[in-house]
Amino acid sequence: MGRDKYLPLTETVYYILLALHEPAHGYLILQKVEELSGGQVRMAAGTLYGAIENLIKLRFIEPVGTVDNRRKVYVITEEGRAVMFRDYERMNHMMEITRRIWNSDGREPHAEM
């Protein structure tokens, strides 16, 4: 079986999809991504706009109306949820296998790293 061509999702794409589990307009997505990532991912407007355009093309998100007739509101699609789930499983596997190896050699790195 060939590997899923959409995986791995980039960190920003993953957070955008996560943010769009509830409908949101552009700036709200920026704020949610920053919040969900614990302040780690701060996107600029031009970068987010390009990402939104791309995700619409891939049908991972879709526009659902506007607020104040100007700001478009987007939400994740079923395909978007499916690809996120596959990426979640992928990361989950990485974490499980890593933990198993760290546990077996008894030298788990701690937070001081």
Next chain:
Amino acid sequence: MRKCKCFTNLEHEEKWLNDMAGRGWRFVRKSLFSYEFHEAVPEVGRIKIDYRAFVKKEDFEDYRALFEDSGWKHIQGSKSSGYQYFKMVNDQGSEDIFSDADSKAGRYKRLSEMWFSISLSFFPIIVALMSTGTLKPAALLDPEALYLTPGLWEKTGVGFWRAFLFETPFALLRGLSAWLLPLVIMLYLIFAFKANRQYKRSQGEGLSD
């Protein structure tokens, strides 16, 4: 004040506009290659340029709203102008309108595609002009063919020179118009090539400019 300049590099254009702001010239308007400035209090220039053209008005509005919300005021550009100028008006926002090297380079990709498609759109015109005989390929290479006076080249002496000099301005005009389209196409292809090279280059770079 008006200044004429032509940039193929967006970073250079940004820097120039911001230097002008630093010297007390506020950028107000751009038309083709001419920039209009008003005298103002010198300030740290915070202008950034994106390249993006829109088909639908709603998309253009959504785009501008997103930048506004993020502290970037749209100061110049229309739905289909492609070049979009933004000025930072809120220190809380991001330092740049892009937060990764890929998306920052992406504007050069769109710019290059635009120049390329414009130059392609001229080819059918050339073919049409050639097939109707309006544009003769021979005229590009053979200057004598530009002179239409019957028997001109058989004339001698003063008679030749008088007829020759009389027709030269018209011949030049004919020659120039024959060369115009190929030259314009070449120019646009060069722009497309330069933008594409800039795209490749800035993809490999970090975000520091």
